[in-house]
Amino acid sequence: MKYDLNRIVDRTGTNSLKWEFGSRVHPKVTGNTLPLWVADMDFPCAEPILLALRKRIDREIFGYSLHYTGEYFRAVCSWMQRRFNWWVHSEDIFVAPGIVPALSDLVRCFSKEGDGVIIQRPVYGPFTSRVERNGRFVVDNALINKDGYYSMDFDDLEAKASDPKNTMMILCSPHNPVGRVWTEEELKKVADICFSNDVVLVSDEIHYDIVRSGETHLVLDSLFPGDDRIITCTAPSKSFNLAGMQVSHIVIRNDEYKKRWEAATGHPMLSPLAITAVQAAYNESEDWLGQVNDYIDLNLEFIHTFLKEHLPDAVYRVPEGTYLAWIDLGAYVFEGDSLTDFLIEDAGVFIDGGNKFGPEYGSFQRINAACPRAILEDCLGRVASSLKKRSSK
Ligand SMILES: Cc1ncc(COP(=O)(O)O)c(C=O)c1O
Known part of the structure; x- marks a missing residue:
């Protein structure tokens, strides 16, 4: 070890x-x-993260910093490619100080007040609070629990997605807290149901680097190359224990979605230590x-x-x-x-x-x-x- x-x-x-x-x-x-x-x-x-941070501290000044460098995006994009065979262009990556605040922004950008947002309980609490705090309603497509093993109720999902009041779905993949790594079949069914009912699909994949040996996480968006309808949330925070650095990556491919997102969130800056830590994590800490x-x-x-x-x-x-x-x-x-x-x-x-x-x-x-x-x-x-x-x- x-x-x-x-x-x-x-x-x-x-x-x-x-x-x-x-x-x-x-x-x-x-x-x-x-x-x-x-x-x-x-x-x-x-250790590479700690070393890189120490070196950066030795540069003594921590002024406003931007991450728009080839080095930063090479680190992030090449991680996505080599770990998940997921090809993401740097122009599709937006940083946010966390996925929870991003979920609030996503709900506000891509649904209207009074709309229903589909989630699959039991699920990470802020999925509920971020929907409700923004004047939308939780529509629960509850998971089916069979002796501790959870699966999706697709008939119920279809019924809920086909209701025009429900305009968005937030998927948790891998799922917190039930721990499922969804199969290709399950993921494709979710996306097909959302696509055919014009439900905006947000996939929170913050836990994607932590899976049991023998399991393979599939990034939902990677299953639909050339399609720009899925919004994906990822981060180095769970994977590398960097939650306090407050960096997450929101992948948005659709040009119209990007415009709405940028209008709502602007271009947030990252802390200089966060930039250093992300690069050292993805480049040197596998x-x-x-x-x-x-x-x-x-x-x-x-x-x-x-x-x-x-x-x-x-x-x-x-x-x-x-x-x-x-x-x-x-x-x-x-x-x-x-x-x-x-x-x-x-x-x-x-x-x-x-x-x-x-x-x-x-x-x-x-x-x-x-x-x-x-x-x-x-x-x-x-x-x-x-x-x-x-x-x-
Ligand atoms: C599914 C999920 N999304 C988001 C978060 C938190 O994200 P952040 O710290 O980037 O706001 C967690 C933390 O446990 C989580 O489990």
């Missing part, structure tokens, strides 16, 4: 949302609560990502083994993509219970409650497994002993 991913890095005093500001999200969280919630990693960044993916494979498998032994009624499948474990603890939940509150107060762990992903999913918890094994073991041990103690009362 080139990188020691078992090493626990102290994140206190670094303004970490995950470790230091959990109480802003949940008032019961204290300084001693073990946090495996928000999706960033507890692994130190790849081996780090490979090692991190291998480590996450084992962590997610470890969760499986642990649950079988200690919480056998939990429903969990190793996800095909993402570093997030989506676990149904319904067998351990009592009527009127808030599992998240109980786990914070009794077990001293903060993991994401399922109701963040849709109101019906309160019995689920989503554990962020991108951390050293010792942290994961500590978390699972605490959860199991709290739930077992309570069940035996």
Whole structure:
């Protein structure tokens, strides 16, 4: 192992949302609560990124900076080509400070107030909040759950897409939190349904670099060469643990869409450190990502083994993509219970409650497994002993 991913890095005093500001999200969280919630990693960044940043810091000035260089776009576009066989022109790439703010802008640019936006719950919470905050309505094409394995309900999607009030769909691929890496057949069906009903299709592929070994992520847009109707959101943030650098890439090919997007968002600047980090990530850090993916494979498998032994009624499948474990603890939940509150107060762990992903999913918890094994073991041990103690009362 080139990188020691078992090493626990102290994140206190670094303004970490995950470790230091959990109480802003949940008032019961204290300084001693073990946090495996928000999706960033507890692994130190790849050495080439750290070296490049140190060199850039030595240049001493951090003034307004632009990323419009061949070097920047070569790094981004060649990543897309060599990892996904996805050919993207630099003129089709727009930077945004994050996919969440971009989703708000996309909703405002490509739908009207009062329109319906189709999402597939359980799904990443801001899909709901960004739609609703902008005066649109969530139209839920709920995923079908069969023993922890999720699939799409295409009949329902067809019915919802054919309603002229529903003008946009936001796809999550790979899917957070259910962990599906969608197949070519599934992706093509989604796109065909949206295309034939003139539904604008936005594909959020922020997790595309994190998949289990043997799985292949297909970029939806790459399946439709020459077609310009799909808008794709990607980022180096999940892949290289750079969320705080606030860079994402929104790929828009259609000229009319581009005009609308530019009119709404202008041309945002990136921080000079972000530019440096992105280039070093895509050009020099692929081996780090490979090692991190291998480590996450084992962590997610470890969760499986642990649950079988200690919480056998939990429903969990190793996800095909993402570093997030989506676990149904319904067998351990009592009527009127808030599992998240109980786990914070009794077990001293903060993991994401399922109701963040849709109101019906309160019995689920989503554990962020991108951390050293010792942290994961500590978390699972605490959860199991709290739930077992309570069940035996
Ligand atoms: C599907 C999805 N989209 C977007 C984000 C966040 O994106 P950003 O940090 O770029 O706003 C996340 C973070 O977990 C996510 O899971």
